Amino acid sequence: MGLNAGFTRCCAILQLVCLVGRTGPSHGFTGSSDGVKFGGPPRLVASKNYQLTTTNYQLEPYLRRMTKLLDGKVALITGASKGIGRAIAAHFAQLGANVAFTYLSSVEKGQQLEQELAAHGTKIKGFRSDASDYAQAEKLVEDVVAEFGKLDILVNNAGITMDGLLMRMSEQQWDQVLAVNLKSVFNLTKAATKPMMRAKAGSIINMTSVVGIKGNAGQANYAASKAGIIGFTKSVALELGSRNIRCNAIAPGFIETEMTGELDQKVVDEWRKAIPLKRGGTPEDVAKATAFLASDDSSYISGQVLQVDGGMLT
Numbered sequence: 001m002g003l004n005a006g007f008t009r010c011c012a013i014l015q016l017v018c019l020v021g022r023t024g025p026s027h028g029f030t031g032s033s034d035g036v037k038f039g040g041p042p043r044l045v046a047s048k049n050y051q052l053t054t055t056n057y058q059l060e061p062y063l064r065r066m067t068k069l070l071d072g073k074v075a076l077i078t079g080a081s082k083g084i085g086r087a088i089a090a091h092f093a094q095l096g097a098n099v100a101f102t103y104l105s106s107v108e109k110g111q112q113l114e115q116e117l118a119a120h121g122t123k124i125k126g127f128r129s130d131a132s133d134y135a136q137a138e139k140l141v142e143d144v145v146a147e148f149g150k151l152d153i154l155v156n157n158a159g160i161t162m163d164g165l166l167m168r169m170s171e172q173q174w175d176q177v178l179a180v181n182l183k184s185v186f187n188l189t190k191a192a193t194k195p196m197m198r199a200k201a202g203s204i205i206n207m208t209s210v211v212g213i214k215g216n217a218g219q220a221n222y223a224a225s226k227a228g229i230i231g232f233t234k235s236v237a238l239e240l241g242s243r244n245i246r247c248n249a250i251a252p253g254f255i256e257t258e259m260t261g262e263l264d265q266k267v268v269d270e271w272r273k274a275i276p277l278k279r280g281g282t283p284e285d286v287a288k289a290t291a292f293l294a295s296d297d298s299s300y301i302s303g304q305v306l307q308v309d310g311g312m313l314t
């Protein structure tokens, strides 16, 4: 399209937007006769008489893609019985993904989640599996591929804390946190890369933490495990990029879940005050960032650590 033609087309679209802006409330999109309705102000109305398109941008397919960002993908999420993992599983199912997820001790919650997510109309299955156990992780991935036919996305989310100052930290506290938080990421990633390499595609997302970047008194074991995840993520991105397998990490800040629910109210208030956005994050905040890294919208992003922390480390 020539410059003049492009300019004329932009003007026509702007005129249409202004015209519609005068009649409707202030935000959001409504495709009137195509039956696509998104609530909220301002409002942009596209009737059959107007085609809101430019050469590179088509509104209707864009909206469809945004609502079903993970359509047809198969995702495996570890530790989804509660908290962040649960929100990721729910968000992925909502975005059209077929979801396999794991739990360990919260059996009832895991089974309940499987039933709840079935309402989205995609294939959902919960597996009871210990992510820190190498053999169980291998078997889990085999079972998921047998059941779902492929594996596009792996989210290594399972994690625990066993806090204490170094002077008082036992060998067991160290070993267990490292096994559940870091060894699990090795276990699942190694197993998942087999089907991903066959498919020459995959997205792996590892849940680290701002604590893995900054450190935290009383969490030497947890911080070490999360810092280890960052090194692992970058190495896997370097090793598997040529196979079209991407590997990224998400570093949540203070996210209000059962894990942080154990903290003293005073500590929670201090955390909130120190965050530029002045609130703790929600599991859904993390789920949305995870969906982006899982989707083809991030197809040129690998080896990165995305902080979802309300600006905490800025």
Ligand SMILES: NC(=O)c1ccc[n+]([C@@H]2O[C@H](COP(=O)([O-])OP(=O)(O)OC[C@H]3O[C@@H](n4cnc5c(N)ncnc54)[C@H](OP(=O)(O)O)[C@@H]3O)[C@@H](O)[C@H]2O)c1
Binding pocket: 078, 079, 080, 081, 082, 083, 084, 085, 102, 103, 104, 105, 106, 107, 129, 130, 131, 132, 157, 158, 159, 160, 180, 207, 208, 209, 210, 251, 252, 253, 254, 255, 256, 257, 258, 259, 260
């Ligand atoms: N909340 C935060 O502020 C925050 C901040 C930064 C990073 N993170 C990270 O985000 C992830 C999720 O945290 P969260 O706050 O949602 O924690 P959470 O509410 O305590 O949930 C942890 C999940 O991990 C599962 N899990 C624990 N050990 C497991 C194992 N060996 N095998 C399989 N699953 C296991 C639990 O399943 P069962 O209950 O069934 O055992 C549960 O579903 C963790 O990696 C955490 O380190 C959280």
